Amino acid sequence: ERIKHLYSKLLGRAGDQLEALYTTVCHHCGGPADTRFTVTSDRYRCQQCRHSFLAEDVVTRKTKKSCPRCLERLPHRRTREGQMPVEISARCRGKCPAGLFRRRYDDPNPAAKAAFYQFDLPLATNPGRKAPDYWFPTNRFPSGLKSAELFKRGIFGVHQLFSPRNLHALAKLRTGIDSFEGNDRDVLLLIFTGALMSLSLKAQHLENGGGYLPAMYYVPPVRKERNPAY
Ligand SMILES: [Zn+2]
Ligand SMILES: [Zn+2]
Numbered sequence: 663e664r665i666k667h668l669y670s671k672l673l674g675r676a677g678d679q680l681e682a683l684y685t686t687v688c689h690h691c692g693g694p695a696d697t698r699f700t701v702t703s704d705r706y707r708c709q710q711c712r713h714s715f716l717a718e719d720v721v722t723r724k725t726k727k728s729c730p731r732c733l734e735r736l737p738h739r740r741t742r743e744g745q746m747p748v749e750i751s752a753r754c755r756g757k758c759p760a761g762l763f764r765r766r767y768d769d770p771n772p773a774a775k776a777a778f779y780q781f782d783l784p785l786a787t788n789p790g791r792k793a794p795d796y797w798f799p800t801n802r803f804p805s806g807l808k809s810a811e812l813f814k815r816g817i818f819g820v821h822q823l824f825s826p827r828n829l830h831a832l833a834k835l836r837t838g839i840d841s842f843e844g845n846d847r848d849v850l851l852l853i854f855t856g857a858l859m860s861l862s863l864k865a866q867h868l869e870n871g872g873g874y875l876p877a878m879y880y881v882p883p884v885r886k887e888r889n890p891a892y
Contacts, residue, residue, distance in 0.1 A: 665849060668842075672850055673891050676831075676838045683827050684889040686752055686785055689777035690760035698762075698892045700786045701749040701867045702825075704742050704883040710734035717883035718748060742815075747786040748884075750778070786887070791826050794833035815881055823862045825887050832861060835890060861888055 673680065681696075688695040704717040708729035720736065721728040727736045749766040765774035765782070800819045803809040816822070821829055832854075839850045859865070866882035 665853065668846055668850055669853060672835060672838050672842070675841060676834050680831055680834055680891065683831055684785075684891070686750070686781045687777060688752070688754040688756065688758060688760050688763075689765065689771075689773040690763075691754060691756050691758040693754060693756040693758065695752040695754045695760075695763075696889065696891070697782070697785070698751045698753060698889055700747050700782070700887045702745050702786070702885055702887060703748045705744045705746060706736070706740050707743050708732060708734060708736070709741070714743060716746065716748060747783055750782045750786075786825075786827065788827070791830065794830045796833035796837040798829060798833040798836070811880060817863075817881070823864065823881075825863065828861050828887055828890070831890050832858070857890065861890055863887075 684697040686695050686697050687693070701718075705714060706717060706720070707714045708731065710729060711732040711734065713729060713731040715730050719730045721730050721733060728734060729736060746767070749764060751762070751764045753762045754760045763774075765771070765778050767775070767778055767783070769775035769778060798821050800821050802819050803812055803817070805813070812818070812823075824832065836854065839847060839854060842850055863881045863885055865886045865888060867884045867886040
């Protein structure tokens with residue numbers, strides 16, 4: 663309870679700037695809504711039929727993964743061709759029936775689909791976003807067996823384990839923690855450290871929860887970018 667109180671105090675100090683990073687628009691009432699998480703999927707190209715598809719659409723039978731169009735079996739090492747936010751979960755701030763909702767890039771509801779492209783996609787990918795104004799670590803991963811997977815993804819420093827948006831938010835929160843003193847500061851640092859992995863690119867998106875493989879530097883093909891305020 664005290665921890666909860668401390669954390670909301672920290673969020674309060676981090677202020678509107680943090681909130682704005684995750685504020686979208688409810689397609690039901692047109693009012694503001696808070697993004698709880700964004701699901702991003704890697705994109706692949708089939709070497710057989712040249713079809714470009716999302717990792718979330720890969721056909722899986724037992725342990726075999728195939729191209730969704732021609733069903734050609736995919737090689738273990740798949741060639742990535744970018745990524746794309748595919749779905750969000752948000753909560754409308756108003757007293758509207760939408761409440762807690764999800765919407766997708768291919769949503770069957772036209773209003774939800776339109777809002778995804780108009781608001782969620784630009785919010786998640788904001789190409790104009792600069793590096794955070796606050797300090798964040800940029801330590802490099804040592805080369806070795808375990809880091810090879812990351813290097814192939816172009817991830818060389820710890821900061822690259824986070825989406826630009828979450829890096830922004832976390833740098834702001836980390837700076838906010840320093841405005842606390844003594845025990846409060848220690849407690850907040852502990853929570854912060856404990857939450858880091860679930861706020862990184864390592865957060866796997868699974869219906870029914872999610873998780874990550876703690877001992878490995880593995881970035882799952884379909885991942886969840888959580889809003890640290892949730
Ligand atoms: Zn609403
Ligand atoms: Zn194919």
